[in-house]
Amino acid sequence: MQYLNTNPAVEEIKEALTVLAAPEKAQFFPKFFKTGKGEYGEGDLFLGVKVPDQRLVAKDYYTRISLEELSLLIASEYHEHRLTALFILILKFEKSKNKAIQETIVKFYLNHLQYLNNWDLVDSGCYKILGRYCFENQREDLLRNLSYSENMWHKRMAVVGTMHHVKKGSFELTKEFVTQNLKHPHDLMHKANGWLLREMGQKNPKELIDYLNRHYREMPRTCLRYAIEKLDEGLRQDYLKGRI
Template sequence: MITSNEVKKMVSDEIAEYTRETGLLTGLIRRAGAKVFRKLENKDINVVLEYCEALLEERNWELGVVAYDWAYRVRKQYTEETFYIFERWLKEYVTGWGDCDDFCTHAFGELLIQYPVLFEKVEQWTKCSEFWVRRGAAVVLILPIRKQKYDFNPFVISDSLMLDSCDLVQKGYGWMLKIYSTVEKDKVIEYLNLNKSKMPRTAFRYALEKLDKEERNLLMGKI
């Protein structure tokens, strides 16, 4: 079987080949990672996630992109226990909003679709000291909401994060509310009306973006 060190070298070499003329573009990095993934003899989730961890341990942005992509590629093998691996990655290897969004809107979001009972564990992230984990509590809901495959109340998360002082967390739950408005517009409008006096303007304006002009103006008090 291919060793973790061999995988790291294969991925690094392939990324260098794909991005030699263009620079480190996310799409090309994923394409390079996909090419190496096809070469893996054993695609059992335990083996693949071990490779992913080895890539993440390098704390290198492009290797992280590949790791999160590979984690999504084995989504048909997810179990409820996969949550504990993903949560540990979120807390240990993610260090900014970009990695958070990449991981949470794909692999982690898919896990929540398959096991909505995990929402109760996601709620606990809103109390975490790291901003990207708190942001993740909102962003991880985006894929289930987009696919309309959820049975949780997204407002539970925005309520918990409402007065968060970090603008990246505010933008995160504002983004989630924006996506939710494409599925449950009336509920989101009612929620924004109820909370607009205390919701930070950053979150509020993000949440408005998918509403039509008249609805936005009403909520902003321009009509």
């Protein structure tokens, strides 16, 4: 499919975000999202727009922009353009009750993974779009393919993408992906794994305890700390000090 090089809706969204940009945020965000040489967000560019403002722009435009047009925005070199495009995509998915349209949105999401290249871009949409779609349509293979990818962002999408499953009381996919990627070398995966285990524990404490008792000794410290954050202090210390 060929896309137009320019589009009024896309240009309006970019202009709206430029108006909302704050110089102090534009200076802070590159440090916060690790854009220095050799860091995980190397080379990313920021306008300096706060997330709540991006959500407002997305809410204003999501019915006025097509997927073809959205492809231009999500491919932008500016982080806020990509994140706003993702917020628009989430709204389109959540507001649609048509399975065919939802499937088209999921295909769009999967075809534009290369632009979801930082943790907020991954976490904001993967469970609201892909995770929900996989749960409702028994398409766990889509998440599983990402979990086996060599790309760290894809692996994080798979783990965080199971959040919808966890919220629905289904934990096996989360445990599968966390275990598969438990010893991944990057701290961002340790945090994601621990975060989803913690969420599982919030929903079903026994599931978390059973998983911890099998795996906590081999967990990276960051993963363990995230996973046990909501446990009572005595039990937390038992895990941290290896007394279980």
